[in-house]
Amino acid sequence: MLGSCAAAMLPLGCEDAGRATGELWASAQGADAGSFELLVASSQGVHERFASEVRGHGLAVSPTNPARVVMFARRPERVGLVCDVGAGEIVGRIECASGRHMAGHGCFSLDGERLFVVEADLVTGEGTIAVLGADTLERLGEFSSYGAGPHEIVLMPGGGALAVANGGLVTAPGGRDPINLDTMRSSLVFVDTDSGVLLGEHTVAEPKASLRHLAVAQDGTIAVVMQIQREALADTEPRPLIAIHRPGGALVSLEDGLELGTAMDDYAGAVAVDDVARVAAVTSPRGNLVAFWDIDTGAAIGVQRFDDVSGVALSADGTRFILSGSGGQLRQTDTLTLQEPPDSRTRLENVRWDNHLLTLPPEVA
Amino acid sequence: MSSRLTTFALFLATAASVALGCDSSGAGPEGTTTLPTGAEIMRDTVQTTVVPQMAAFDTAAQAMVTDVDSFCAAPSPDGLVGVQTRWRSLSEAWSAVAPYNLGPLDDDVITPKIIFIESMRQRGTDFTQTVRDGIVRGIEGTETLDLDYFDTQTFDEVGLLALEVLVFEDSAQGNSTDPADVLADFEATPRKCEALRGLSELLASCAATVHSGWTESFADTGEPFAETMAGPELADGTEPVVALLVVLQEHLDYIKVRKLEGILDAQLSGHFYLNVLATLEAMDELLTQPREESFGLLERMEATGNTAEVAVVRANFDAAEQAAMDEDRDALATAIGLLDGNLKREVPDALGVELGLTFTDGD
Numbered sequence: 228m229l230g231s232c233a234a235a236m237l238p239l240g241c242e243d244a245g246r247a248t249g250e251l252w253a254s255a256q257g258a259d260a261g262s263f264e265l266l267v268a269s270s271q272g273v274h275e276r277f278a279s280e281v282r283g284h285g286l287a288v289s290p291t292n293p294a295r296v297v298m299f300a301r302r303p304e305r306v307g308l309v310c311d312v313g314a315g316e317i318v319g320r321i322e323c324a325s326g327r328h329m330a331g332h333g334c335f336s337l338d339g340e341r342l343f344v345v346e347a348d349l350v351t352g353e354g355t356i357a358v359l360g361a362d363t364l365e366r367l368g369e370f371s372s373y374g375a376g377p378h379e380i381v382l383m384p385g386g387g388a389l390a391v392a393n394g395g396l397v398t399a400p401g402g403r404d405p406i407n408l409d410t411m412r413s414s415l416v417f418v419d420t421d422s423g424v425l426l427g428e429h430t431v432a433e434p435k436a437s438l439r440h441l442a443v444a445q446d447g448t449i450a451v452v453m454q455i456q457r458e459a460l461a462d463t464e465p466r467p468l469i470a471i472h473r474p475g476g477a478l479v480s481l482e483d484g485l486e487l488g489t490a491m492d493d494y495a496g497a498v499a500v501d502d503v504a505r506v507a508a509v510t511s512p513r514g515n516l517v518a519f520w521d522i523d524t525g526a527a528i529g530v531q532r533f534d535d536v537s538g539v540a541l542s543a544d545g546t547r548f549i550l551s552g553s554g555g556q557l558r559q560t561d562t563l564t565l566q567e568p569p570d571s572r573t574r575l576e577n578v579r580w581d582n583h584l585l586t587l588p589p590e591v592a
Numbered sequence: 593m594s595s596r597l598t599t600f601a602l603f604l605a606t607a608a609s610v611a612l613g614c615d616s617s618g619a620g621p622e623g624t625t626t627l628p629t630g631a632e633i634m635r636d637t638v639q640t641t642v643v644p645q646m647a648a649f650d651t652a653a654q655a656m657v658t659d660v661d662s663f664c665a666a667p668s669p670d671g672l673v674g675v676q677t678r679w680r681s682l683s684e685a686w687s688a689v690a691p692y693n694l695g696p697l698d699d700d701v702i703t704p705k706i707i708f709i710e711s712m713r714q715r716g717t718d719f720t721q722t723v724r725d726g727i728v729r730g731i732e733g734t735e736t737l738d739l740d741y742f743d744t745q746t747f748d749e750v751g752l753l754a755l756e757v758l759v760f761e762d763s764a765q766g767n768s769t770d771p772a773d774v775l776a777d778f779e780a781t782p783r784k785c786e787a788l789r790g791l792s793e794l795l796a797s798c799a800a801t802v803h804s805g806w807t808e809s810f811a812d813t814g815e816p817f818a819e820t821m822a823g824p825e826l827a828d829g830t831e832p833v834v835a836l837l838v839v840l841q842e843h844l845d846y847i848k849v850r851k852l853e854g855i856l857d858a859q860l861s862g863h864f865y866l867n868v869l870a871t872l873e874a875m876d877e878l879l880t881q882p883r884e885e886s887f888g889l890l891e892r893m894e895a896t897g898n899t900a901e902v903a904v905v906r907a908n909f910d911a912a913e914q915a916a917m918d919e920d921r922d923a924l925a926t927a928i929g930l931l932d933g934n935l936k937r938e939v940p941d942a943l944g945v946e947l948g949l950t951f952t953d954g955d
Contacts, residue, residue: 258949284955301955331955378955439955463715486702489715496955512948515828516701530701532828534835535948553949556829572829579949 249592250543253296253312254551255283255581265298266580267312267587270557270573277310277317284331285379286585289361291339293588297321299344301582303328303401307344309364312591319364327355331582332379335361336420337386343420345377345391352376352397352407356389356418370423373416375407379440384447388426389418392451394437408459413438415451415470415478429478433466435459436480442500442507447474448522450507452495455488468495469509471522481520484527490514496537497583499548501562508548508560512537512582517550519565529565533558538584543592551580627895628887634832635822636887638806641878643818645688646803652678652685653792653799656755660792664785667778672771675759675788680863682795683752686710687867688874689802691843694826694835695817696805707747709798712857716850719748720860723757724767730787731763737786739793750794753857758788760860769860833889833945840875841935844928847871852925868924869916875931876909879939889943898942905934 251274256266265277265286277298284301294313300306305328309319323329323346333344342364344357354372359365372380374393381390395413396405405411415438417426431438436453443449449472457463465488467480491511500507500522507520512535519529536558538551547559555578560567628636659678663671689697690710697706707714726749730737742750761767762777763784778784810817813827821832830838847868851857858864881888893902912927940947 258946463717465715490701515830532701534826534828534830552829554829554831554834554946558829574829579946581949582955 250589251312251587251592252540252549252551252557253286253288253298253585253587254538254583255279255286255298255301256579257282257581258553258579262579265296265308265310266578267296268557268575268578269592270571272575273578275312275315277308279308281306283308283581285333285583287332287334287342288585288587289335289339290337292361293590295361296585296587297333297342299331299333300329301331302347302403303349303398305329307333312587321359321364324355324357324366324369326350330354330377334380334382334389337382341367341420343380343382343389345372345380347375347377349400354391354393356380356391356423368423370418371425373418373425373428374412374414376405376411376413376437378438381441381443381449382420383417383443384445387420389420390441390443390449391416391418392438392441394439394454396437396456405456408435408456411435411437411456411459413453415441415449415472429472431467431470431478431480433480436466436468438470440495440498442498444500444505444522445502448472448500450498450500450509450520450522451478452498452509454495455493457493465489466493468493468511469498469507469520471525479525481525481527483525484518484520487514487518487527487530490516490530491518497539499539499541501541501545501548503545504562506562506565508539508550508562510536510539510550512553517548517560531560531565531567537582538580540584540586543586543589549584549586551584553579553581555580627892630833631822631824633887633889633892634836635818637836637878637881637889638818638821640881641874642689642692642821643806645685645874646692646806649682649685649689650796650799650803652682653796656682657789657792657796660785660788664778664789667775667785669771669775672759672775672778676771676861679752679755679759680861680866683756683858683861683863683867684870686752687870691840691871691875692836693839693843695820696802696810699805699811703747705798705802707751709751709795711748711751711753712850712855713846714747716846716854717748718855718857719753720757722748723754724763727754727757727784727787728763731781731783737783738790739797742787742790742794743797750791751798752795754791755788755795756858756860758784758791831945833943834940834947837935837940837945838947840878841932843871844875844932844935848925848928848932852921852928856921865916865919865924869913872909872913872916876913879905889939893939893942896942896944898938901934901938901942904938905931908934 253267257263263279263282267275281300281304283298285299287297289295294311296310298308305323307321311318327346330345330347342359342361346355352375354377356370358368372391376394376396378394379392393414395411397407415429435456440452451470455466465485468488470478470480472478491514494513496510496512498509505523507522509518515534517531535553540549550558555575557573559571656678659675663675698704711719761769762773806817856864879890890902908930915923915927
């Protein structure tokens, strides 16, 4: 780090003033091959590291075995890592079906028996939700994601349905650049967790908005965040980067705070929702900021600058948004007041938090 | 090689392990001097290059006000040439500091100061027609067209573009750029001069605010932003050298994508390429620090054994500057693309700094 340690920052080893002692978070970390890991850390420092052959992306924790954490590879990689955080062991590895790549996300069923993993066809980009036994990691079956370029998947309250963000983008085999901007079609779909039947499908008005990430409140309200494929647009006008879906309703893009789309450079990185405050926190690593929306009124209610911020998760006690930056920084923002005390900031040395952050259950800490 | 570099080159073996990071002063073998710390280099770089460039922009903006006042007191062909020349000088002075889109120029998430100076910076939109409409609306109105009036207008109706429209074309249908027509328009429409004064004063006010942010006090920090840049981090947690490299990259990307591959600006004045040249020369100076009393980032790279990388960067600057002088749009886009890459890879790698992980690569 350039210069001396700042009093406002608490690098590892310095006196801790953080409020969440013991709370653990997990994330993919590492910038280069050879350094990729699933990292578990607290505000005190690194708790555990699990080496990964590929760069990870999203993570999921079992609802019935809180020490079981899965890290999914970002496209176009094909494997995922299964770890027991309590025992400090890698306990398994998952791999896509032949002809597919992983799409960075997955989730467990409510009973913890099954693991849903998002995959996409290497050539067509058509999405599949692989259904694995959570303990055996054996492939039990699969569902269609009913779209191309699937990305994040979340379990709906009650466990009967999955919400899937189909990004709509197809990339060339082994690549990451989209090749179908002219014909892309992004959607939010709901899929029955038992039958795989399509329960509902929604799109936003902007055809060049790729729906990427989801967060669901306990009443089923979903915040969906997007990345605008600007190169496919002829104008430079801002577009909404967040949309809200309420049970039984339509998917509605939020127009308030539209100019934030420019500040965020058309790119929302991740989203978390707090049920009590009814606030969605949306990160933008390209805009170096976090923006907050009221998910009931649709109002843009705040913004904070944070260099290369991407990961966001609700704290274990539900009172804070935990934010991670790729320079190893962690910040905590009160969900009700949106205040972010500088003295609770930490920076973990030699840690490069990647796109997503997961709060581990208190039992694991 | 300068005498300073000769001395520092003696410590390549030691210096190679001293990244521009959390550093002690990196003491070398007994009886010899050591490399400046990263903070010292940043302080040097900011004080010897950025701050003077900011001062020059401020001075140029104040000079524009003066020349506008002279012209408007008695519009004449020579006076028009004078304000047009002054606009070109001002736009070059701006182009030298436009890359520093942080701190005082980036003082607000939604409406940062930079877009009130260069409206295209927001989203790459050419607001020429918006400016024309605003000028006509103002002139046809009854409000006094002073600084206070323009301070209430939106960012897309003020700044350098608005001044350029005023001094380089008339307001009649067709917007003639014939100097005789432009002068006649000023003579026939005194409120045009009123608008010109108001807009030039607003820009001068902006420039003064930005300059003082760097040298006196910025936001609620209570300290000059130049001092913050020499410290451990900025308000959003960024390391200053990282922030500097990123804004330089972003500006080059803006020039390439929004302008060279999009819409060239400064067309009424015919000054686009010279403005880009001013930007490149300013960045070159920032990285090179050619003054004896200062030690720059490229020198640091050389002193730590990255001479090949420095040679590449210097060659790319030379190519870009030549392309700008040749007004070769394609060659300039290519060269700027290479420089952008250097700022993402060779320069940070050689300096031992890590840029953000997630801001460039997507999910």
